[in-house]
Amino acid sequence: MEFLSYIVSGISLGSIYALIALGYTMVYGIAKMLNFAHGDIIMVGAFTVFTISTTFGLPPIVGIIGSVIICTVLGVTIEKVAYKPLRQASSLAVLITAIGISYFLQNAALLIFGSGTKSFTSVVNIPMIKLFDGQLTISGETIATIVVSVIIMIALTLFINHTKPGKAMLAVSEDRDAAQLMGINVNTTISVTFAIGSALAAVAGTLLCSAYPALSPTTGAMPGIKAFTAAVFGGIGSVPGAMIGGILLGIIENLSKGYISTQFSDAIVFAVLIIVLLVKPTGLMGKKINEKV
Amino acid sequence: MAPLLQVENIEVYYGMIKALKGVSFEVNKGEIVALIGANGAGKTTILHTVSGLLKPKTGKILYNGKDITKTPAHKIVSMGMAHVPEGRRIFSELTVLENIKLGAYTRKDKDQIAESLEYVYERFPRLEERKNQVAGTLSGGEQQMLAMGRALMSNPDFILMDEPSMGLSPLLVSEIFDIIKVINERGTTVLLVEQNAKKALSIADRAYVLETGLISLSGDAKSLMNDNSVKKAYLSE
Numbered sequence: 001m002e003f004l005s006y007i008v009s010g011i012s013l014g015s016i017y018a019l020i021a022l023g024y025t026m027v028y029g030i031a032k033m034l035n036f037a038h039g040d041i042i043m044v045g046a047f048t049v050f051t052i053s054t055t056f057g058l059p060p061i062v063g064i065i066g067s068v069i070i071c072t073v074l075g076v077t078i079e080k081v082a083y084k085p086l087r088q089a090s091s092l093a094v095l096i097t098a099i100g101i102s103y104f105l106q107n108a109a110l111l112i113f114g115s116g117t118k119s120f121t122s123v124v125n126i127p128m129i130k131l132f133d134g135q136l137t138i139s140g141e142t143i144a145t146i147v148v149s150v151i152i153m154i155a156l157t158l159f160i161n162h163t164k165p166g167k168a169m170l171a172v173s174e175d176r177d178a179a180q181l182m183g184i185n186v187n188t189t190i191s192v193t194f195a196i197g198s199a200l201a202a203v204a205g206t207l208l209c210s211a212y213p214a215l216s217p218t219t220g221a222m223p224g225i226k227a228f229t230a231a232v233f234g235g236i237g238s239v240p241g242a243m244i245g246g247i248l249l250g251i252i253e254n255l256s257k258g259y260i261s262t263q264f265s266d267a268i269v270f271a272v273l274i275i276v277l278l279v280k281p282t283g284l285m286g287k288k289i290n291e292k293v
Numbered sequence: 294m295a296p297l298l299q300v301e302n303i304e305v306y307y308g309m310i311k312a313l314k315g316v317s318f319e320v321n322k323g324e325i326v327a328l329i330g331a332n333g334a335g336k337t338t339i340l341h342t343v344s345g346l347l348k349p350k351t352g353k354i355l356y357n358g359k360d361i362t363k364t365p366a367h368k369i370v371s372m373g374m375a376h377v378p379e380g381r382r383i384f385s386e387l388t389v390l391e392n393i394k395l396g397a398y399t400r401k402d403k404d405q406i407a408e409s410l411e412y413v414y415e416r417f418p419r420l421e422e423r424k425n426q427v428a429g430t431l432s433g434g435e436q437q438m439l440a441m442g443r444a445l446m447s448n449p450d451f452i453l454m455d456e457p458s459m460g461l462s463p464l465l466v467s468e469i470f471d472i473i474k475v476i477n478e479r480g481t482t483v484l485l486v487e488q489n490a491k492k493a494l495s496i497a498d499r500a501y502v503l504e505t506g507l508i509s510l511s512g513d514a515k516s517l518m519n520d521n522s523v524k525k526a527y528l529s530e
Binding site for chain 2: 168170
């Protein structure tokens with residue numbers, strides 16, 4: 001029963017990683033860049049909910065909607081201001097810029113909210129459920145996280161495969177020039193991708209802080225790196241890969257915490273990544289990259 | 294009548310390297326115009342510049358009398374120009390039908406799109422047979438047909454074709470060139486880039502010979518085919 005409870009909470013944590021990993025993997029697939037500021041969008045999302053719902057006392061749903069809107073605008077703005085001028089630059093320049101944006105967001109939050117850890121009030125209002133005569137309890141946050149994540153992943157998959165902007169995303173990710181020759185506006189497609197990724201980060205931040213209520217300007221850093229790991233684990237650029245990679249990573253992390261060591265769980269997570277990359281360098285669902293000679 | 298496409302003295306750079314050193318040519322409505330020349334002469338660069346993927350440093354491109362020198366590639370498509378790029382550049386992870394439908398990305402009228410789809414299937418029956426197949430699994434010839442069919446889905450007045458014969462068997466090359474002729478006879482103007490100069494000149498009305506970023510020779514296709522220097526350099530006679 002202990003095992004089952006680790007698995008369930010692992011799926012829940014992993015769903016949050018998956019939501020964040022989707023942002024990394026879609027941006028990588030379409031804009032061909034690693035947006036290391038993505039983790040900090042999570043933090044901005046959580047602080048927005050905190051400000052709207054705890055400081056101003058408005059209902060949680062207002063906080064969530066506000067957070068999604070602010071993160072979407074922020075993500076698109078960051079892309080336009082910081083990354084778009086570097087479209088032709090080396091990937092190293094873009095990577096350094098992304099790290100710069102990450103520091104900028106963390107320090108801006110430090111300036112506005114201070115360094116102290118805030119106690120985040122959960123936005124979830126579902127009672128916990130007890131199964132197997134109370135041997136297995138599942139918290140409302142866990143249920144909400146899994147349900148919300150599953151809905152989002154299904155919706156996203158449908159969006160990508162069955163709508164025009166979704167098809168444009170697939171086309172741009174495979175061949176940017178050929179996509180332009182179809183009449184697809186690459187800049188718009190990249191903006192849409194950042195918008196979706198950032199909106200997902202806002203949701204992930206809210207869910208994360210509802211389950212683990214400590215909120216500080218560096219809240220997004222560790223989940224950001226883990227989600228990046230999950231994206232690479234699943235095969236960076238692959239949407240199903242990010243989903244599977246995220247959930248597996250959450251389960252591995254929780255099982256290591258439960259059975260091996262709490263302190264070592266992060267090390268184990270990253271060790272798994274190293275092993276996967278050694279055995280299958282493109283990740284679980286990654287595609288073989290054919291370089292044109 | 295003003296030409297459909299008028300390219301005036303364009304210079305194009307890849308970083309510090311000057312790929313086109315002042316190229317001018319024109320394509321009239323209804324023509325098939327061939328650009329021939331050796332590898333690296335700048336043929337593909339010209340097509341990329343015309344369709345907006347590359348921007349010239351100097352010079353001007355007029356299409357239908359409109360200056361499109363600075364127009365982004367994705368907007369040029371809806372002006373009636375389609376580009377079948379070198380190496381097909383199909384979306385190999387999508388299905389054949391998804392590829393074809395992306396060709397109609399800029400169009401809204403569902404009935405007209407369906408009409409174009411029917412035309413493409415009529416032209417390339419093999420694409421209909423394989424419409425649900427993942428495009429990457431098609432043979433080279435089928436991929437070329439897909440790239441052409443995809444371009445036709447934008448219902449173009451003007452189509453740029455880059456090395457449609459590349460890597461195909463002689464039989465398929467003839468088939469592809471027959472189709473280019475048919476497309477042209479149906480009213481689409483064609484600008485054709487080919488290394489297979491003999492084939493290209495055999496269907497073209499006029500041609501330009503390109504040598505390291507400059508046009509060295511031009512004229513109607515028949516007279517170029519009998520030109521001694523062309524014969525020697527490009528027709529391997």
